[in-house]
Amino acid sequence: MKEVTLKQIAENLGISITTVSKALKNYPDVSKKTKALVKEEAKKLHYKPNVFAVNLRTKQSKTVGLIIPEVVHHFFSSVVNGIIEHAEKKGYLVIILQSNESYKLEQKQIDLLISKRVDGIMISLASNSTDISHLQEVRDLNIPMVMFDKISKLIDCSKIIINDRKAAYVATKHLIDSGCKRIAHFRGALLPQNSIDRFLGYKKALEDHGIQYDPSLVYICERVDYKDGIEAAKKLMSEHDDIDGLFCITDLVAIGAISVFNDNGIKVPDDISIMGFSNWFISSAITPSLSTIDQPGYKMGKATFKTLLKEMKAKRKELPFKPITKVLETKLVVRNSTK
Amino acid sequence: MKEVTLKQIAENLGISITTVSKALKNYPDVSKKTKALVKEEAKKLHYKPNVFAVNLRTKQSKTVGLIIPEVVHHFFSSVVNGIIEHAEKKGYLVIILQSNESYKLEQKQIDLLISKRVDGIMISLASNSTDISHLQEVRDLNIPMVMFDKISKLIDCSKIIINDRKAAYVATKHLIDSGCKRIAHFRGALLPQNSIDRFLGYKKALEDHGIQYDPSLVYICERVDYKDGIEAAKKLMSEHDDIDGLFCITDLVAIGAISVFNDNGIKVPDDISIMGFSNWFISSAITPSLSTIDQPGYKMGKATFKTLLKEMKAKRKELPFKPITKVLETKLVVRNSTK
DNA sequence: CTGAAAGCGCTTACAG
DNA sequence: CTGAAAGCGCTTACAG
Numbered sequence: 001m002k003e004v005t006l007k008q009i010a011e012n013l014g015i016s017i018t019t020v021s022k023a024l025k026n027y028p029d030v031s032k033k034t035k036a037l038v039k040e041e042a043k044k045l046h047y048k049p050n051v052f053a054v055n056l057r058t059k060q061s062k063t064v065g066l067i068i069p070e071v072v073h074h075f076f077s078s079v080v081n082g083i084i085e086h087a088e089k090k091g092y093l094v095i096i097l098q099s100n101e102s103y104k105l106e107q108k109q110i111d112l113l114i115s116k117r118v119d120g121i122m123i124s125l126a127s128n129s130t131d132i133s134h135l136q137e138v139r140d141l142n143i144p145m146v147m148f149d150k151i152s153k154l155i156d157c158s159k160i161i162i163n164d165r166k167a168a169y170v171a172t173k174h175l176i177d178s179g180c181k182r183i184a185h186f187r188g189a190l191l192p193q194n195s196i197d198r199f200l201g202y203k204k205a206l207e208d209h210g211i212q213y214d215p216s217l218v219y220i221c222e223r224v225d226y227k228d229g230i231e232a233a234k235k236l237m238s239e240h241d242d243i244d245g246l247f248c249i250t251d252l253v254a255i256g257a258i259s260v261f262n263d264n265g266i267k268v269p270d271d272i273s274i275m276g277f278s279n280w281f282i283s284s285a286i287t288p289s290l291s292t293i294d295q296p297g298y299k300m301g302k303a304t305f306k307t308l309l310k311e312m313k314a315k316r317k318e319l320p321f322k323p324i325t326k327v328l329e330t331k332l333v334v335r336n337s338t339k
Numbered sequence: 340m341k342e343v344t345l346k347q348i349a350e351n352l353g354i355s356i357t358t359v360s361k362a363l364k365n366y367p368d369v370s371k372k373t374k375a376l377v378k379e380e381a382k383k384l385h386y387k388p389n390v391f392a393v394n395l396r397t398k399q400s401k402t403v404g405l406i407i408p409e410v411v412h413h414f415f416s417s418v419v420n421g422i423i424e425h426a427e428k429k430g431y432l433v434i435i436l437q438s439n440e441s442y443k444l445e446q447k448q449i450d451l452l453i454s455k456r457v458d459g460i461m462i463s464l465a466s467n468s469t470d471i472s473h474l475q476e477v478r479d480l481n482i483p484m485v486m487f488d489k490i491s492k493l494i495d496c497s498k499i500i501i502n503d504r505k506a507a508y509v510a511t512k513h514l515i516d517s518g519c520k521r522i523a524h525f526r527g528a529l530l531p532q533n534s535i536d537r538f539l540g541y542k543k544a545l546e547d548h549g550i551q552y553d554p555s556l557v558y559i560c561e562r563v564d565y566k567d568g569i570e571a572a573k574k575l576m577s578e579h580d581d582i583d584g585l586f587c588i589t590d591l592v593a594i595g596a597i598s599v600f601n602d603n604g605i606k607v608p609d610d611i612s613i614m615g616f617s618n619w620f621i622s623s624a625i626t627p628s629l630s631t632i633d634q635p636g637y638k639m640g641k642a643t644f645k646t647l648l649k650e651m652k653a654k655r656k657e658l659p660f661k662p663i664t665k666v667l668e669t670k671l672v673v674r675n676s677t678k
Numbered sequence: 679c680t681g682a683a684a685g686c687g688c689t690t691a692c693a694g
Numbered sequence: 695c696t697g698a699a700a701g702c703g704c705t706t707a708c709a710g
Binding site: 345346356361364388389391393397 | 704
Binding site: 048049050051052053055056059061063071072073074077078080081084085088093094095096097098109112114115116117226255256259262281282285286287 | 387388389390391392394395398400402410411412413416417419420423424427432433434435436437448451453454455456565594595598601620621624625626
């Protein structure tokens with residue numbers, strides 16, 4: 001089967017390539033009759049424009065790139081969902097890359113996307129990305145870019161985030177309000193902004209309510225996953241026996257912790273109240289169901305793409321674009337792991 | 340900043356575009372001196388080839404398409420993970436589309452990928468995809484394609500699957516071996532091959548072990564998710580009070596069912612033993628932890644891409660390619676939801 | 679070893 | 695209303 005080209009159609013109809021091209025794109029200076037003829041022939045031959053040629057001419061690919069730390073993670077896959085659904089509606093395809101929380105990979109992937117000439121880039125940073133020269137390059141090349149969730153304050157671009165500090169404050173305050181006096185925190189790694197912010201929210205809530213902040217009650221979970229939660233909970237149990245509240249940086253960590261407490265006869269929430277973070281749907285399925293902070297992944301994906309779209313449009317029209325920062329609402333979800 | 344092109348480099352160096360192009364691609368008929376010169380200049384100017392032009396010339400995009408029913412699903416996101424990791428290693432980028440289990444969307448997405456001229460397509464079918472003309476078109480256009488997990492027997496292409504029937508047989512047999520006499524099954528929709536196969540495995544296991552198959556014990560879960568599990572379990576409870584075993588088509592359904600039984604004072608596994616399917620990591624975190632069948636998502640993704648790569652290579656060399664079917668191993672994982 | 683030229687398939691400014 | 699021509703940036707068969 002030979003590829004059908006404009007030339008093919010033109011020859012069949014005995015007219016010029018120019019006219020065929022214009023007819024298919026509904027240029028006003030082509031007669032109705034010709035348009036009809038051309039379109040019919042195109043349909044008959046199952047003509048599909050060669051995007052490679054179109055890309056080369058129009059200098060855009062109608063493709064955008066997305067880099068996330070990890071696909072296999074409910075929050076990020078919700079974001080992906082929000083992004084690809086809205087991108088598709090607008091005729092954009094999404095190339096997804098996974099940095100595996102590795103700064104080096106992230107750097108390579110940015111390079112890849114640049115050399116693939118995607119029309120725009122969406123990114124949530126790896127935890128150890130402190131150097132941001134690769135992102136600065138994207139800015140320097142004037143490629144539209146939006147950061148979401150795990151952002152860097154050092155880069156001037158649009159950002160879609162939640163107020164992590166406030167959300168963590170609300171979570172901790174809920175523990176305090178329900179009577180907890182000695183509250184531990186399972187935090188994330190030291191570098192990521194959201195790990196820092198959630199920690200600060202925790203600390204601030206304690207201080208605002210007359211509870212002394214005790215650094216020995218803060219445990220680091222590098223990968224903020226289920227296993228991390230299990231390990232931290234075991235350590236916590238061995239080092240402290242007077243804890244009555246625990247705020248975990250993610251639901252996954254909280255679920256790991258709960259399973260340890262369940263196994264060791266520590267009653268949740270009677271002995272210890274537990275708060276998660278993100279409202280992964282499974283939090284309502286475990287026993288006891290987990291109190292948490294609802295973090296809107298799908299919405300974040302949608303807002304991220306829509307913002308990128310605006311910037312891409314502005315670029316095409318050579319209009320200036322001022323980066324925006326959008327803060328999405330989170331909410332406290334009270335279930336059975338807190339009193 | 341102006342785009343750096345071969346022409347630019349050629350002008351700077353006072354040589355021809357042809358030579359620059361060849362030098363950069365290490366053609367043997369260019370002098371070492373010239374090569375060094377060209378490469379240096381290219382580096383200095385941060386030259387990046389225009390992929391749009393390269394695509395047009397070479398007629399390949401080094402991009403492949405992936406269509407899955409749902410991203411937000413542990414099994415599929417593991418597959419995605421396996422695919423994008425291996426694709427990237429081989430210099431391929433992956434465009435991910437989500438059919439949302441809709442046949443219509445799936446059709447459109449196939450069209451999209453065809454018109455984007457991806458080098459190959461990987462797909463796991465939507466549950467209601469029975470008409471397969473869109474897939475036939477892919478074959479007719481001679482575009483390399485690999486199906487995985489949710490496949491159609493009617494299309495002649497490579498397939499990466501597990502033996503669903505056997506795995507379901509093993510799961511059901513485990514229930515029988517542990518003493519269950521009256522075993523219900525929460526199956527998936529009627530059309531998908533894997534839903535059919537798991538059901539058949541369940542039925543066969545019963546028959547092989549002298550247990551009469553009773554259609555009233557089979558419940559349909561259209562979306563095979565947590566909510567479906569909850570609803571089916573409620574129905575089951577109200578319609579039958581003598582069930583001592585339950586085989587669920589997915590872990591998610593099983594987890595939904597367990598939460599209903601937990602809430603209603605039905606002891607798992609003492610009153611009823613439960614088997615899931617897929618070994619989602621959370622199955623080990625719930626109470627009681629879930630016995631299940633391990634389904635290798637990451638491996639499946641890896642095998643899917645590797646097979647596609649072979650087919651793409653064969654096509655480029657104009658060699659014949661005979662579709663292969665690879666069946667990956669599953670294994671029984673016994674935890675606390677069965678005796 | 680180097681380079682002029684054709685061509686991939688499209689778009690669009692321009693002429694008629 | 696139609697079409698010849700230039701050009702997007704690259705690759706490669708061919709000539710010298």
